[in-house]
Amino acid sequence: MSSVIVLGIIGLPNAGKSTLFSMISGIDEGTSEHPFSTIRPRRSFIEIPDPLATKVAKQMQLQSVAPLGAEFVDVGGLVEGSSSGKGIGNQFLNVIRNADILVQVLNCYDPEAEVSPQRAVEIVDQELRDADLAIIEKALKDLDKRVEKHRDSVLALSNPMDEDLDSMLLLRPLLDGIRNTLKSGRNPYWEIIQSEVASAKLSEWHRLFKIVPQLLSIKHRYYVCNGDTDSDDIEVGSSACSVITCFNLIEEERVPFLHAFFSRTNFQSMGLGRFFTIEGEQVQSWFFYQGADVLEASGIIHPDIMKNFIKAEVYPWKAVERHYKVSDGDILRFVFSK
Ligand SMILES: Nc1nc2c(ncn2[C@@H]2O[C@H](COP(=O)(O)OP(=O)(O)OP(=O)(O)O)[C@@H](O)[C@H]2O)c(=O)[nH]1
């Protein structure tokens, strides 16, 4: 996490993903009437005004606000079976694993299209779940192997302590829960992850498994109906924190689109928070996974700050210890050795 948010543009072939990408990036190439026309992922970095940081600047009587960075990634079309290697979608699933938000474009411009927008939502949901299931199954297998290895070494009295393994075993029921939910065709976000976010245990997960950020099915989903349609007709209930908007993907819509996107995206419900720092006269915002402490937060700004961390202060300026859990909206100051 940093002050840059990564958005993966997904959808079936010909949905209009590259059209959306072109609209946002201003790069007028890469769309085509042929399905699977995007064969290499494309990235575009844009800066957008940050309303939250502007509020902080006002509060602190500062003049300038660093913009929020957004990286949009345009990938090829997903089809039924992509997660098991069909089409070219599988490689793209890996490209978007580091995305914070998935933007699914729905073909609502062609009423004759073979697949309805509703069905497209379901197909992509299923592909993301299947791809995640493979990751979770592998994690569980690795854990079992580790337990076995550990047991052998305990029997041989060579390595009786493995605290890391202990804490991983505590989390095993959660992994099992995710597996079962995915297997039964439901989204683990609602049943499992959300309560973990609420109890602020999620950052433990990030640390121990480095899996949760990779799971695609739990990522916040933002649907864009490309064309004229009544978005009420489309059910997106199974995805995590979905927002649905309709846009004709043309250049003039760029600013309203980005504005709608950022004002309607509920970062908190994705397990993300923002903290702020002040550099000179400028306010800068940073995304973090809820549950992170100030030490981890310092590493988001720069690994060297974390390495040379002395102390942190929270506005109204008071020193906090390194395990202080950062709250959404905190204004932080770090003291570190140079
Ligand atoms: N009429 C109409 N055509 C559109 C619209 N949006 C996209 N198209 C056309 O649909 C075709 C596919 O658009 P792309 O943006 O390349 O689709 P994509 O989702 O990137 O497709 P792949 O990369 O192949 O997966 C192009 O010929 C676009 O001109 C729209 O709103 N109306």
Ligand SMILES: [Mg+2]
């Ligand atoms: Mg494309």
